[in-house]
Amino acid sequence: MTIEIENLNAYYEGLQAVSDVSMSIPERAVTALIGPSGCGKSTLLRCINRMHEIVPGARVGGGVRLDGADLYAADADPVEVRARVGMVFQRPNPFPTMSIAENVLAGFRLRGERLSKADSESVIERALHSANLWDEVKDRLKRAGTSLSGGQQQRLCIARALASRPDVLLMDEPCSALDPASTQAIEDLIAMLRAEHTVVIVTHNLPQAARVADRVAFMATTETGDGGHLIEYGTTDEMFNHPVRSATQDYIAGRFG
Amino acid sequence: MRIARKRRIADRGFTIALACCGLLALIPLISVVWTTASRGLRRLDWDFFTQSMRGITGAGGGALHAITGTLLITFAATLIAVPIAIGTALWLVEYAAGSTSPVIRALARTVRAVIDVMAGIPSIVAGLFMYAVIAVTVGPGYRSGLAGAMALVIIMVPVVERSGEEVLARVPSELHEAALALGVPKWRMILKVVLPTALPGLVSTLLLGVSRIIGETAPLLLVAGFTDSMNYDLTDGRMVSLPVYVYSQWQNKGVDAAAYDDRAWTAALVLLAGVVLLHGLARLVVRRRNQTR
Ligand SMILES: Nc1ncnc2c1ncn2[C@@H]1O[C@H](COP(=O)(O)OP(=O)(O)OP(=O)(O)O)[C@@H](O)[C@H]1O
Ligand SMILES: [Mg+2]
Helix, strand or coil: CCEEEEEEEEEECCEEEEEEEEEEECCCCEEEEECCCCCCHHHHHHHCCCCHHHCCCCEEEEEEEECCEECCCCCCCHHHHHHHEEEECCCCCCCCCCEHHHHHCHHHHHHCCCCCHHHHHHHHHHHHHHCCCHHHHCCCCCCEHHHCCHHHHHHHHHHHHHHCCCCEEEEECCCCCCCHHHHHHHHHHHHHHCCCCEEEEECCCHHHHHHHCCEEEEEEECCCCCCEEEEEEEEHHHHHHCCCCHHHHHHHCCCCC | CHHHHHHHHHHHHHHHHHHHHHHHHHHHHHHHHHHHHHHHHHHCCHHHHHCCCCCCCCCCCCCHHHHHHHHHHHHHHHHHHHHHHHHHHHHHHHHHCCCCCHHHHHHHHHHHHHHHHHHHCCHHHHHHHHHHHHHHHCCCCCCEHHHHHHHHHHHHHHHHHHHHHHHHHCCCHHHHHHHHHCCCCHHHHHHHHHHHHHHHHHHHHHHHHHHHHHCCCHHHHHHCCCCCCCCCCCCCECCCCHHHHHHHHHHCCCCCHHHHHHHHHHHHHHHHHHHHHHHHHHHHHHHHHHHHC
């Protein structure tokens, strides 16, 4: 599912965070958003599943299209949009009152969709397999989701997002709270997910972006003070080996941000 | 070396001082429990739990009517106060706090101010207020358990609301986001994520509220009245509770004063035991829940 971002502006109460971003994100590929802290990467990401607007006073201008359908059309339901676009957060956030199995099914349960026992079991197994977690937890599905290690919890959250079969998966620094081994596990997982999903990942870790991403978007704030702009956007090879803009070159070389 | 040793001594001294404070705090508690238990045990017999005071002027009799009265009135008050209080707390935390509308903000401020004022109302005033309301609406002579419960609602709502608000505000925003990002409508998120996550805290909140009202005497004396007889009907007729029973036994001693004293202490003991039992039960509920996770 391709994502078309068109002249997107995002505001918090009294502050512009994203300024006039237009970009086309291809399907079945991993696109990384990079840039210095505070340049609006998370904000842009949260505009893709209409999570930005839950912040009091936050507004969005412009549009986002998923396979042509405008997410911000007057008759688009944000709740429905969020059900179709999965999101993984920086800090693992499994529901503490739910078991591992219940966490995987949380999307269905919380939305009030009933699944038969057989369906539930197959959803649990499929999602945990996709999140590369099945072998580690298959014997303790009834244990609390919070009883897992940080890296496992994060993969549980990915399984929870994948259970509803989203076409798009948004990840906001999914590895920044994890140790190197867990990071490796998540990166392997992202490489697998690319086959079926459109993945957009925010990361501060440039080597990671280089490893997992097919395309890279570099964002930064400018002197105009109207929030983060999209400075340059291209394939991973172009961005890391032949960046055109000097700001990108500086950032890649570690000279700022 | 010497500095380290000095620090160790200071550390040790501080620890001992704090431990002494802890022990000091235990003294009044232990002496209350001890006095109540030793005096209350005298009449802790079968009759006490199976008889009312109907027709009793000397020894004998019991507090069955007061025990049922306390249970009924407390239950009714809780049933009315908790939904109001938790509903208000949910609205303040989940809706008003995240609103940019000046109207809603002003409303939230007003609600908070009202709750603060309510929390400061002396219980006798709550009783008088209910008395006045009843005198105007039903008639000045009307007494009932429900009227007593309504007076207790006024006392219970601010306690439960404030504590509930604190508990609800502690539910991490990450969990809100996790649920919303799964495409869950906000009201379902509140019912299925916020409330279950806050449940252990809400149980102690409930307990706090019940403990606050279960020992109330003055407002009940005013609007629930006093009786020596059984009354199972909350809506009709005088209904006595344990604290009121203690008060009246103590206040209106008959010829056999010792019998009245004994009954008062035993009723106090039963009340104390009830509160302790409630605490134990709530802890058990919370522990159970944590284990099944
Ligand atoms: N909830 C909020 N309320 C008000 N302003 C916010 C809020 N969240 C972010 N901002 C502001 O919006 C701008 C962009 O923030 P954003 O979180 O999108 O940056 P980011 O690129 O994700 O940064 P980081 O790499 O540190 O996560 C920043 O100036 C930030 O201060
Ligand atoms: Mg961010």
